[in-house]
Amino acid sequence: MATGADQFVGMGLVGFSxxxxxxxxxxxxxxxxxxxxxLIHNYFLPREYSVILPGVAALFLVLCVGTFIAVVTWRNRKxxxxx
Amino acid sequence: MTKLxxxxxxxxxxxVAWGLVTFDLLDLRLPPVYREVAxxxxxxLLVAFGCYSLATVGFRxxxxxxxxxxxxxxxxxxxxxxxxxxxxxxxx
Numbered sequence: 001m002a003t004g005a006d007q008f009v010g011m012g013l014v015g016f017s018x019x020x021x022x023x024x025x026x027x028x029x030x031x032x033x034x035x036x037x038x039l040i041h042n043y044f045l046p047r048e049y050s051v052i053l054p055g056v057a058a059l060f061l062v063l064c065v066g067t068f069i070a071v072v073t074w075r076n077r078k079x080x081x082x083x
Numbered sequence: 084m085t086k087l088x089x090x091x092x093x094x095x096x097x098x099v100a101w102g103l104v105t106f107d108l109l110d111l112r113l114p115p116v117y118r119e120v121a122x123x124x125x126x127x128l129l130v131a132f133g134c135y136s137l138a139t140v141g142f143r144x145x146x147x148x149x150x151x152x153x154x155x156x157x158x159x160x161x162x163x164x165x166x167x168x169x170x171x172x173x174x175x
Contacts (some may be wrong), residue, residue, distance in 0.1 A: 009144025011090055017137040024134075028127045032119040047119070051126045 024050070101125065 027050050034040060103109055104121040
């Protein structure tokens with residue numbers, strides 16, 4: 001078995017993804033079937049955000065990857081030719 | 084039929100079904116609750132797949148066996164290689 005930090009980080013990732021999956025499933029699938037005056041709706045943003053937030057996150061990820069590639073390519077440029 | 088064609092066919096069938104429900108193209112007049120659940124489905128499936136991937140990676144990181152001997156051997160080999168290259172004139 002892996003030790004120490006590896007186990008901690010690994011199980012942390014598992015816990016985080018379980019939490020995210022549960023919250024998102026409740027938001028997208030369960031909430032429409034719950035009466036609109038139930039208290040649980042206070043813990044969730046309006047429905048549109050369930051599509052907007054992942055979309056923005058994906059865009060941000062693509063931006064980060066693109067920036068990284070651009071920076072690395074810029075740093076490795078040689079005068080007159082690109083290797 | 085190639086695997087690619089099979090996948091494309093399956094994905095387009097599901098996509099058409101989703102489009103029919105979300106945009107009510109056949110005027111089925113389903114109860115609004117089902118339309119509410121259907122329209123975020125593509126994003127939902129993507130997020131669910133992302134969560135599954137993250138959980139799998141995390142779990143495998145946590146359960147991977149440490150290989151003490153292999154690690155030591157690898158470190159020794161790296162040192163040896165660096166020495167060898169330095170002697171041959173490579174500046175590190």
